[in-house]
Amino acid sequence: MTSHYRTRRLAIAALTAVIVVGLAACSTTVPNTTLEPKTEFGRAIDALWDTLLFWGTIVFILVEAFLIYVVIRFRRREGQPAPRHVHGNTTLEIAWTLAPAVILAIIAVPTVKTIFTTQANAPRGSLTVEVIGHQWWWEFRYPEHNVVTANELYLPVGRTVNFALKTQDVLHSFWIPQLGGKRDLITNRTNYLWFTPESTSVWNGVCVEYCGTSHANMRFKTFVVPPEQFDAWANHQRGGPVFMPAPTPTAPTDTGAGAAAATQPAAQASAPAAQPQTSGSLPTFPADQLPLYAASYNPVPRNLTIGNVTGDAARGAQIYRTAPCIACHVVQGVSAGIVGPTLTHFGSRTSIGAGLFPNDPRHLALWIKNSPAMKPGSKMPPFGKSPTMPAGYDDQQLADLAAYLLSLK
Ligand code: HEC
Ligand SMILES: [Cu+2]
Missing domain, CATH: 2.60.40.420 (Cupredoxins -  blue copper proteins)
Structure with missing residues (x-):
């Protein structure tokens, strides 16, 4: 392979990389970016970042240009004597200490200003x-x-x-x-x-x-x-739960963890801008309108399973009333535990376990069965029947509990 050929191949590869990276930046759905702030707070920081990036780029270009010039201009040439050694140059040393100090002082002005803006007290009426x-x-x-x-x-x-x-x-x-x-x-x-x-x-x-x-x-x-x-x-x-029972089979659904995970990356680019709206009489955000980037899609451990049973909310309500759950969870009018998250309107939340799993009957029953298996370290103990916990709930009871919690809108 000639060196000319190699250079051309390298150039093509570099160009392709630049184009790919450039096109990737054109994606309009960038849900987790800080570079498109949607608040005055975000914009203050973004403006500071833009300023620093601009001046930093100018300094970078000047320094690199000078470096390249020096490398070429003073490169070793055939037959040249060894260069003279220099020990210290006070003027130069003062200059290269002062220059960065001045640059840092200039940068400090917008930085400190932004710190004060973003640390100020909130306006009245917040x-x-x-x-x-x-x-x-x-x-x-x-x-x-x-x-x-x-x-x-x-x-x-x-x-x-x-x-x-x-x-x-x-x-x-x-x-x-x-x-x-x-x-x-x-x-x-x-x-x-x-x-x-x-x-x-x-x-x-x-x-x-x-x-x-x-x-x-x-x-x-x-x-x-x-x-x-x-x-x-x-x-x-503010009020108590609105009881809205519905049939809740624990069978895996298409919209379950696996399916959502599989479609996640591809669908993300075309996710529509979310327009929250009420579904029926509920003022909560309808789970089926969640944009894909906000969907919860963690995989469930393979060895944690549940039979295909249909939960009954009324039976679940009865189990809940005397279950250990009441020591840790609030359901307004029913239980007053404060160790775990409130469950008063749990049925109208979209996820389980702080955003890990979709809030559907299967995931919910599995969560109650063995929450630490689904979320490492979870401070909620497992409740499913098992060889080590023969007094735990069987799959039907787990599904009933799930049906009850899902009915709390
Ligand atoms: C020892 C206290 C404790 C008991 C008993 C307990 N939980 Fe929990 N529960 C927690 C904690 C803590 C969490 C939060 C776990 C996490 O997300 O890290 C939790 C989370 C949950 C969640 C998810 C809430 C959310 O917003 O994501 C549900 C649903 C739930 N528990 C139901 C139950 C049910 C049903 C029972 C009874 C069978 C029960 N819990 C018993 C402590 C408890
Ligand atoms: Cu943390």
Whole structure:
């Protein structure tokens, strides 16, 4: 192979890579990007990033150009004597210390300004939402509305929201990439973060401070909805559950974990912009309208299975009333445990286990059967009948419990 040929092949490969990467950047569905902020908070940081990137690029080009010039200009030539050695050059050393110091001082101006903007107190009239981190799920409290919920955050579009960030146990960090965050939840302290969501949609949120075994499984969804829908949602959440039983076979469905996982990457590019709307009389976001990027699609461990049974919500309600569940979970009017997420309106949430699995009868029954098998480290014990737990629930009882929880709208 001639070196000319090799150069040409390298050039073609490099060009292809540039085109592929360039085209990938044209995708319009980038649900988890920070580069298309949808709040004033996100835009402040994005503007700072743009400024620093611009000046950083200019410095980079100047330095690299100078480096390349020096390498070529002073390269070793045939028959040339060894160059003279130089020991120190005070002027030069002062110059290359001062230049970066000046550049850093210039960069500090917009940086410090942005820090002050994003750390300022929230404007008056903001909606307060308390965010409480738990290993490994999120609790959201709306003191103004007397509402407590978990793992699914509702916000009204156009109103500034002031998050009061706290933790029940270890450090966590709150982040919704396109809205704002990466602010820590610190033990014995309340941190604040505020921003104004500008468009209705569904956003993914995550914990971004390592907090133990299931840190990566500590997710949440944010639904930014029109103000009227938010008010309706808050009114609904404040009350007890609306009992809406429906047949709930535990058979795997097409929309189950596997199918969603298989279609995830391909469908993502064409996911429509989410337009939250009410389904029937429920002000909650309809699960079947979740954009694919917000779908929960974790695989279930292969050895965790359940027979094909149909749950009965009324029977499930009876089991629940005397089950250990009541020690850890709230169902308004039924139980008052506070160790785990509230289940009062669990049937209208879209996911199980802080965003890990779709909220359907099969996944829910499996979750109750053996939650630690589905979510490593889960602080909810397994309840399925097994050789080590002969007094556990059989598949029919698990399906009944699932049917009951799903009926709590
Ligand atoms: C020892 C306390 C405890 C008991 C008892 C308990 N749970 Fe839980 N439960 C939890 C915790 C903690 C979580 C959160 C797990 C996670 O996501 O990391 C949880 C999560 C859940 C979830 C998912 C909630 C969500 O928003 O994702 C459901 C559903 C649930 N439990 C149902 C039940 C049922 C039904 C029973 C009784 C058979 C029960 N739990 C008993 C502690 C408990
Ligand atoms: Cu974490």
